[in-house]
Amino acid sequence: MTIDIPVLETKRLVLRGPEAKDYPNFKSTFASYRARFMGGPLNDYETWMLYAAEIGHWQIRGFGMWMIHDKETDKPLGMAGGWKPAKWPEPELAWIIWPETAGRGYALEATDAVRKYLYNTLGWETAVSYLDPKNLDSIRLAERLGAKKDPQAATVDGHDVVYRHPSPAQLKDTQISHGIAMEIANYADPLFKPKGFALD
Amino acid sequence: MSLSLNIPTVETERLILREMRESDLDVIAEFFESDRSHFVGGPKSRGESWRVISGVLGHWLLRGYGMWLVEERVSGQPVGGVGHLNPEGWDEPELGWHLYTGHEGKGYAYEAALAAREYGARHFGLTAPISYIDPANTRSKALAERLGARFEREGEVLGHACHVYRYPETEGAR
Numbered sequence: 182m183t184i185d186i187p188v189l190e191t192k193r194l195v196l197r198g199p200e201a202k203d204y205p206n207f208k209s210t211f212a213s214y215r216a217r218f219m220g221g222p223l224n225d226y227e228t229w230m231l232y233a234a235e236i237g238h239w240q241i242r243g244f245g246m247w248m249i250h251d252k253e254t255d256k257p258l259g260m261a262g263g264w265k266p267a268k269w270p271e272p273e274l275a276w277i278i279w280p281e282t283a284g285r286g287y288a289l290e291a292t293d294a295v296r297k298y299l300y301n302t303l304g305w306e307t308a309v310s311y312l313d314p315k316n317l318d319s320i321r322l323a324e325r326l327g328a329k330k331d332p333q334a335a336t337v338d339g340h341d342v343v344y345r346h347p348s349p350a351q352l353k354d355t356q357i358s359h360g361i362a363m364e365i366a367n368y369a370d371p372l373f374k375p376k377g378f379a380l381d
Numbered sequence: 382m383s384l385s386l387n388i389p390t391v392e393t394e395r396l397i398l399r400e401m402r403e404s405d406l407d408v409i410a411e412f413f414e415s416d417r418s419h420f421v422g423g424p425k426s427r428g429e430s431w432r433v434i435s436g437v438l439g440h441w442l443l444r445g446y447g448m449w450l451v452e453e454r455v456s457g458q459p460v461g462g463v464g465h466l467n468p469e470g471w472d473e474p475e476l477g478w479h480l481y482t483g484h485e486g487k488g489y490a491y492e493a494a495l496a497a498r499e500y501g502a503r504h505f506g507l508t509a510p511i512s513y514i515d516p517a518n519t520r521s522k523a524l525a526e527r528l529g530a531r532f533e534r535e536g537e538v539l540g541h542a543c544h545v546y547r548y549p550e551t552e553g554a555r
Contacts, residue, residue, distance in 0.1 A: 183383045184442075197382055201443050226470035226539050230432070233439025233468070240386060240438045241403045267406065267431030 196247035218313040261291040270335035286368030300349040308346040327357040398449035446505040460484040463493040
């Protein structure tokens, strides 16, 4: 029995299934305060079992969370993928970026590629993200992806807000998708490159 | 990329040890919602039970061994779980088992654990594993002793005091 996990490549990133060697990075984030919006911080056992469950999710659902790596250095940067454990009302587009790599547009680049895969290859017709209302970085990312708060949608446990992503049709050659592509391109190759220090 | 998940099937006279599946969720959730699970980390909600199944599958991939679902050969019904556990927080690989409601008293736990023990020694190199047993779980202690294990020491797992039973060294890979 094998689990086939496709490899996704973007301009700066390569997304692969979770492997044993990526566990230390996963653990350092999920054992930390950074994981407070994802049920953490977790103890050793809980962290390890969650990592094992990330792999088992692929086996059960045929999709799951990828580990995001820098294409050149292979450094693990975070995770992104489709997530639907029991009790989730709908399949979710989910992500987490390791703290030291935040702020460089990696999450946007990874989630954009993941969403395209979920829509174009797996045939999802819609996707939601369940976010903690205090998780402003993730809410901001959902909005950059064109997702909008969906007050009608069922939540996981009543403590989360549901953001609904644009449908495949709403992303096909539209201003939203052009904007995302431009933002990603600008992170990879900034239009404005400061040459010195700000004086003010 | 493919990750290979090699979960072997082991057959005994009355039982089949096979991989856990999502379709086993009803019976696993029922077990973990019941008091019967309080010696093995329960009670747990249905959502947590789903994560048990996915975690058990991932355990096989990360460690190369793990827990099987025990199926009754004649009925195809899931009757329990058995196998080797070694997540973070464990000192070393453990042989563990549990039976779902209504399947006790038929010798199934013994039959399944014996098969898992032999398979683990032969194929996973787990020739002298331990079992962590809650000090109050007299039935599991009796089963461990019947399988040849002896009390080794007082131990602790995930902050819970427990008794560590050790199986005698058996012949490994041939």
